[in-house]
Amino acid sequence: MNASRLWTIARLDLTQRIRTVSWYVMLGVFALVLVASTALSFLSFSSQEDSGSGVYSVVVLITLLLVVLVSPTLSGNSINGDRDAATLASLQVTQATTVEIVLGKFLAAWLTGLTFAAVAVPFLFVATLGGGVKPITVVVSTVILVVETGVVAAFGTAISGVLARPLFSVAATYLVVAALTLGTPIAFALIGTGITSERVEHYQTVVYDGVTGAPECKDGTTGCADNPGEQVCRDDEEVSTYRVPRFDYVWWILAANPFVILADATPSGFDAQGYPEDLFGQTRYGLRQAQVTPELEVFYSDCDPMSSGPTPQEVLDSTVPSWFVGLGGQVLLAGGLMWWAILRTATPARRLPPGTRIA
Structure with missing residues (x-):
């Protein structure tokens, strides 16, 4: 693999993207959404002494949401779109290998997504002015955000190489992203409530x-x-007896969710009562609480002071993180799709879908 050819392919793809006016329009809309989100976050966390940690978590999660929404459109037709425009064949007859072509387009899609993430940097800086943001939180959240942006870009690039039609590949990329972001909590809720035990x-x-x-x-x-x-x-x-859902059997489904991965991996602070101070901790607490096995026989008495139960911090300390499992599964899935895209893009091609343009 030649790094110079790889970067040339990525640079050509990037140049083609930034020439359009829609690129700058999307960046402007992205910035406006972050302006509104940051302002509303400061209002929401104004009751805290150090509101910066809460605002920072909101801005990072909103940034991931916007990147997840935009990236499939930018990467979902990177390979088959060039084939339709009759520019892929001219690239394939150069010294660039199929691996370099696919990885170059993936690199361009990744950098495109990171450009949108870079728009959030000023707002993240403003969030730190509120106080309470720890350096380790900034480092870990940034790394996970960059990796998740790359995973989504890999999905779009790979699917565009596997499927022949650009419209279908963009739609398929959105379906994969939707399955991870929306499908995992829906499956968690439906399966968890469907499995019950008698209490x-x-x-x-x-x-x-x-x-x-x-x-x-x-x-x-x-x-x-x-x-x-x-x-x-x-x-x-x-x-009295009644049925309780067994979310402790299916909590692992949420481990593949990009937002859960980001929240579960990022350290966060707790207040004096042991409650999380930002959305990272609140999301992580929801995931870890689902790991706890419910008590199937309980005793209550009006004559005994009732315990308030463990605090969120105690629950987090007694459970295990799962972000690396979910992230590892995403990387393996993206790698498998990229390998399939390389096989589908390789020349000479023995078999192509009917109507596929090759030159």
């Missing part, structure tokens, strides 16, 4: 005085309304 709940109630209506106390008085430990409870229990 038995034992409930012990307080004995109330028939005259005053106040709880009876162990010392024979009725002045312990504010002290559950001194109240008298009935000997019998109310027993």
Whole structure:
């Protein structure tokens, strides 16, 4: 593989993209969306002493969302679009190999997506002015954002080499991206609620005085309304059974979601009560909470102070991260599709779909 030829192919693809007015229009719309998102984020997190961490997480997640929405359009027709325009054949008769052609177009699509991500840099800087943003958070979130942009670009480039029609390849790329971003939470919710277990709940109630209506106390008085430990409870229990969903069986489905990968990999801070201060931590807490096996037999008593349960920070400390599994699966899928695209683009081609233009 020749780096000079690889960069020449990528540079030609990039030059062709930035010549159009629509390129700059999309960048402008991208910036306007980030302006509105940043302003609304500062309002949402204004109650926090250090609002920067929350605003930063919102801007990064919005940036990933916009990149995921734009990238399939820019990369989904990079190979078959050139074939339709009769420019791919002239490139294939040069010294550039098929691997260099496919990887060059992937590099151009990746850099195009990163250009949109670069528009968010000023807004990320503004977010850090709010305070509370840790350097490790910036480094990890940036790395994951760059990698996810490359994964989506690889999907679009590969599918454009596998499918013959540009319109179909763009639509197929959007379907793959939608399956990862929207399909994973839908599948998680539907399958998780479809798998249930029976839960038995034992409930012990307080004995109330028939005259005053106040709880009876162990010392024979009725002045312990504010002290559950001194109240008298009935000997019998109310027993109820109901079905609970088993999300702990299917939480791994969310591991392939790009937004979950970004949130699960990025470190975040917690307040004094152990609650996350940004969207990264809140999203990660939702994923990790799904890993916890529900109790199938519980006991409640009005005479015992009820525990508030573990804090989100305690839940995160007791569960395992899964972002590297999801990201690894995405990279393997993208690599497999890229290899298929190389085989489909290689010349001489033994078989092509009917109507395919080769010169």
